[in-house]
Amino acid sequence: MKMDNAKDQNTVTLDRRRDISQNPLCLSGKGVTRVFGTGRRQMTAVDHVDFEFRKGELVSIVGESGSGKTTLSRMLLGLLSTSDGEIWFEGKPRDISTRAKKRQYWKNIQAIFQDPFSSFNVFHKIDDVLLDCIRMTGGRDLPKEKKTELMTQACSFVNLKFEELTNKYPFELSGGQMQRLMIARIFLLKPRILLADEPTSMIDACSRATILDMLLNLRDEIGMTVIFITHDIGLAYYISDTVYIMEHGKFVEHGSADEVILSPKAPYTKRLISDVPKIHEAWDLSTVEG
Amino acid sequence: MAKTILEVRELTTKYVTRFREDVYAVDHVSLSIEEGKSLGIAGESGCGKSTLALSLMGYYFPPLHYMSGDSIVDGKNLSGMSPDDVRKNVLGSDVAYIPQAAMNALNPIRKIGAFIEDVIRAHDPARSRQDIRDMARKRFEELHLPQEALDKHAVELSGGMKQRVVIAVSTILSPKVLIADEPSSALDVTSQKVVIRMLKEMMEKGFIKSMIFITHELPLLYNVTDDIMVMYAGQIVERGSAKEMVFDPVHPYSRGLMRSILVPEDGTRANKLIAIPGTPPNLKKPPAGCRFAPRCRYAMPECQFNAYPIRDFAPGRSWRCARTPEHLKEVYAREDG
């Protein structure tokens, strides 16, 4: 990829907190549970969690591996059914009982996944990926020029050049570029909710800033709710309005990012924060047992 | 001045791909570590930091090949030794190596004690079983590891415990250098902390004389090692003490890397991330000049053609750039406003 105008905006600040407490509810849940297996091998991955995500909010769900955050995200996306509990979407109970209703729901919620290399069908060209999004938003019958214009616009939003991408396959791009293409996809779809499942954990540190910046620009542009799933508590603190801490399938604490990170109340949160190495505060090695 | 334990001079190694292409993964790397010191190596994935670890030990297996340079551990030159020789005479006694997945390398049907016997007998076949046993007990006690672990199988231990046990087993002969390649990345943060504590303790008690710690997690590196070295595209771009590197990096690349540190503490939200466009170069065809030049905001036209050697610019600090540190610091200050 050419060095483009990214050179001009060298540093990015991602602290864009806003007061969202008055915004209407976008997605909320009560007693959401998922149980895998039966009998003695039964395992509760997500255990009666309650949550309220508001419009335009950037929520982080922080948990270590095995905490159930991925299961929860798949339930939120409607890819996995819930064992118990209810999810409300924009004030009404979410109904995804039929395929048509599911499709309708998926117009409102979309996702970016962790591994860009497995997020694309390697047999489809980049054009197909973007055209599919245009088709989904009802642009199937648009003239070809209009479609190209939309795709060009989406690519330039994430600092990619559509002319260079057309007729190429996703695997010809680098990980960071693929993840940007994913954001371009979201730009075309303009969903109400974006679920980002560790979108930067497989991206090199230097490309991370770009990806996060684009993600936040997109949120500001189309006013969507972003649910950010991560294990990196520092990153979650840096970008989110609200933080939910998850342990063993339960939310142990939630609140504004400053509240949760700077004055944690739950013992798990306290331990998590104290166990993460820091650079200004001393990292106290004596606090752990074992 | 303290004794130098590890000295690497102009070490160059390459990978040969299936299509007979050369990939220079480690390119003229020089470094030295003094007794009692630890060095951290940071860099993006694919920058050659893990290859450097393998090359340091002289442990070459295809597709990795030795090209030139020396790697000297306490007077013994490991470069050019046969892999067999390295395994018998270097690994365990001079150098211990802990890869990321070390804890999964334990044979599940053997007990931990048996691995310790293997390590010791490889260097001293005459050692009696009781002797080895006593030695293992003593070491485990000093490292606060449960003695029962010696009679357990690997599967009976938790992930963090397994990793600590592996480290204890591979350093039972008190090697001069411990090379730890992402030793805690697969663990949860609490286990990671315990592993780090044990590594520090081993340094303090002299079970290892020096340590090379490789990770992409910069806050961890800052808390573990004395010095930090940043690698980019097979070369060292900057080296300095941990504190200087994290709070006062000079090379544009290490600055970008250090600015990406996000930790859950007060003040983090004011952090300004630095976006570096582009991707690292393909090492099959590295750029003719400075390898970072194509992505560098501060590059001069000649940087595309001139390769610069690594040079010192302050006590204990060196870098690879055409600019002067003063100039770049001035520019940085202006940009940050």
Added chain:
Amino acid sequence: MKNTIRQIFHSSKFVAGFVIFVAILLFILLYPLFQPGNPLEMIGVGTFAEPGTYVSLYDSVTAPSETLNLPDAASNRLASVLKEEDRAKMAEYLVAVGVPSEEIDVADTEALLALWEKHYDETARPAGMTKATRNYYKRLNQSLNSMGSGSELSVVEQGEGGEASTIATIGSSDYVNVRKVPNRKTLLLGTDNFGRDVLKELASAAGTSVVIGLIAGTVATLIGLLLGLLSGYLGGFVDDIIMFFTNIFTVIPSFVLLILISYSIGQDQRGAGVVALVIGLTSWTWTTRSVRSQVISLRNRDHVNLSRLSGHGLFRILMTDILPYIASYVVMAFILQVSSGILAEAQLSLLGLGPKTTEVPTLGLMMNWAMLYSAHLNGSWWAYFPVILMITLISFSLNLMNTGLDQVFNPTLRD
């Protein structure tokens, strides 16, 4: 795609297998063009004619002859007639009349005859020789004399009225140009028990067997693929049901099933196509299992999730997001299914449960016939050995191609 094909043809194993297989296919397709006719035509009356060129004896009598005086003609003729036991007896006699045994070489016909002429005396009575033995030597001597004498043979034709008329007199130095004999036949692999040309039969049988293998392989792969895709992708109850049936089919030894089905269909219904179908219907289980496990590992890949989020239906996801990823694997499974289909047919037919016998030959049937008529006991190697070689080559080439593909598609297996 282009790149993949180029890579495949860089694999020496695949190319070797491919070349062998194409050569076999060419033989199957081209041989009948040069030798048209029904492969099951019984051209011979006797069984197991040896490989070689046959010229019509009848025609050679009347064919224009030339007289050639070839010096070793007589001894060659004698050599071909003189049996091993006669030679041994001659040596015995010579020793008895006092010829040192070192001088006698039974293999050298000319030297032996020379010695014989020099030392044989009808009136001599070597010690210890019975009268019967002496008479045997007398007869042997007479027949040797008559062969060497160059007497003429008369060919007599019997007319309608019973009167005999001589139509040709054949001297010992008369020769016929083979090309002047209108009827001759080269049987490279001789004939089988029914007097059929083995080579022609083999070309036809190999063709039938490959078709059986292809049908069986296609049926098995299609069933296996469909069930594997559904079971792996849908999971849950559907998976349980499909795996239940797959397990049942796996535990029942498929060969027993094959025998039972083959037997119950009855001789009349059992054409090559039906046998192929039966083989296909019993061998899909392992394709199902392996496709299922591949699909399970793909099912939760993010691109499939993304496709679901894009509102794509089951069929489209299976066809565009799953199938292309396992296509190389399915091709390899198909090749192995074809190979095992051919082998299964051979096994079935060898047991006499193969296709109906009067229409088409198959490789298995040829083995079956050879076995029934004890070709392996009476030394008629040409009736079964080429068949075994053909089966081996087909199966070897297919497996070689499979290994080659495996190396291309799973680079970790390389070296």
